[in-house]
Amino acid sequence: MRRTATGLIVLMAALFLFTGRYLEVHPVWGYLHAFAEAAMVGGLADWFAVTALFRRPLGLPIPHTAIIPENKDRIADTMALFLRENFLIPNVVARRMATMNLAGAVGSYLADPKASRDTRIRAGAGELAIEVLESLDPERLGGQVRSGLKTQLERLEISRVLGQMVDAMIAEGRHRILIDKIIRWSGLVLEDNEDMVRAMIHERANGLLRLTGLDERLANSVLDGLYKLLAEVLVDPDHQLRDKIEEGLQELARGLREDPEMQERVERMKREMLSNPAIGDWWQDVWERLRAGLIGMIRDGQMEGGGYVGETLAELGAALRDDTRLQTQVNRFARRTAVGVATRYGDQIVQLVSETVRRWDARTLTDRVEGAVGRDLQFIRVNGTLVGGLVGVAIHFVSGVL
16 A cells, blocks of 8 residues: 555656646646646655654654654553543443343354364363363362362261152162162172181081081071072062061161261261361372363363363353353353453553553554554555645636636
């Protein structure tokens, strides 16, 4: 655009010289001559004005030129003050944020299938998650979580909760599966400890039984009877032993809910377990393995991890887009956060802007401003050339009439 504007002035100069030779041939040449003359004046005047903003025209020390470099510090302070008074006032921030549905806009974007497939978004979310997980202090975070978990569990009446869980399990019939597993487990335990059972029977048998070898037959009979009993209980859903076990579970649930003595025993066991350092170490190990597993999944599982992140972002976007209550909560949080930032850090932000601009050298500031608005300023030169030419034609016409 700079070359175009300069070329237009050169064209007007050539037209001025060319038409000057034919002024006596026809009146139209006079109008073209006047147009070219005034266009050169207008173009050169606007060239001087535009150039004077950024540098000294032709390097001459003309007063009130190189305006931006010479007033760099004042521009920095003015920009910072403008930012403070028009954008970082808490009332203004709150009013602007109140008219924005930030959560809805973010949700609509994330719910868009194109966004969920955008590898940049998935990669950015994955890298952010990795940085957050890696930046967490294992000892400090583990201690905080352990302390918070302990505090919450100490407040929880675990005995009542367990009693309600057992009641619900019995009411829904899920205790039958538990009974089956207990029976199978008992059979396996008995099978693994047959030698111990036989040894116990041999030790308690009298000398006559051992002498006649009946103790071995007695041990076999006891083991066979136990295996048969467990098999009958396992295959018969209406076996009496099942009823006894169920009655025991109901009694356990009632005691957990209503028996103060049993509740106190359970609570004492809970406190002892929570005070055991081994529990804290166990939780620390669980957290570290969970954290390392998440980092590894995101970093190494490119396809699965990326797909999971994309699906998670899409689900989050759908929730933000469709749930008006969630939108209200998120928008309220964003508004309070923005107002809080403006209130607490507004002066620091303004100072940062001012100091940053002040630290720029004059050439840097000039190049950045000129790069932002220079094209429009060159249009001013073009318009000045054309408007000046039209004014010259008008003056030539009026002078000819008068």
